[in-house]
Amino acid sequence: MTLIAPFWLLLLIPVALLALSYVVMTMRRSSYAVRFTNLDLLDKVAPKGPGWRRHVPAAALLLMFTLLVIGFARPTAEVQVPRERATIMVAFDVSASMAATDVTPNRFEAAKQAARQFVDGLPERFNLGLVSFSSSATVAVAPTTDRQSVLSALDRLDTASGTAIGEAVFSSLEAIAALDSEEEAPPAHIVLLSDGSSTTGRTVSDAAAEASSRGVPVTTIAYGTPDGTINLSGSDVPVPVDGPALRGLAESAGGNFYEAASGDELQAVYEDIGTSVGYRTEQQEVWQWFVAAGMIFALIAAVTSMFWFSRLP
Structure with missing residues (x-):
């Protein structure tokens, strides 16, 4: 005071x-x-x-x-004051490792459920978009105030091979730029959830530098446990979560880093993120x-x- x-x-x-x-x-x-x-x-x-x-x-x-x-x-x-407008891009990892069952019923389904609650909890005036990424990144829903379109896109997501975290950030930035063509664009934020290291596409460091140059924070969530495995051709393959890479991305891009090892923890993380991006602090x-x-x-x-x-x- x-x-x-x-x-x-x-x-x-x-x-x-x-x-x-x-x-x-x-x-x-x-x-x-x-x-x-x-x-x-x-x-x-x-x-x-x-x-x-x-x-x-x-x-x-x-x-x-x-x-x-x-x-x-x-x-x-x-004092925390509600933002009147903002653009939030949710980047969602759909790589094969998200099928690991170290989180009940598995990482993928628990993450989708938590994301749905995050979508429902954001202020209606916010623009919200969805990017899914595996070996490449796709803008599943461009930023919009239509929450149902985002929820429907979450339901349609399915897993694939590869993890292109850098591409997910670049795709999110492009979607934000396409929407924010006006002189005074509302603040934007990328929330990226992943459970592994980037294996393809542009590097995470390049993505962080680009996000930082555009003034768009990237908040990352490392989701899963060190004991996660998936079954490939009858063999259990370890898929431990890679927190350090996601922490580095968040720190370089001006966002926050979170870890979640269960569906309940992930919901709590999303609630905290919703509070931080939904309000601004004023004197x-x-x-x-x-x-x-x-x-x-x-x-x-x-x-x-x-x-x-x-x-x-």
């Missing part, structure tokens, strides 16, 4: 002096009471004191003054929070003083 007008904090000096005066007066009152040496008689003739309750109105009043002063200083804080004044809190403490001071002492503080 930062303050736009911190000089108003000088008003905390008289508030501190007021608090100090209250403490001194309370201690002085206690010393006067001790001068009455016959404590047994004092206990019989003097009414029972309010104890700690007598300090509540004063404490609430001092807190009110403090909060109002901070409000005058015009504090600001980072906004939050003085009204402090003023509102100050008014609450003022009411506490007034109510407790009236009910316990039949007077306003």
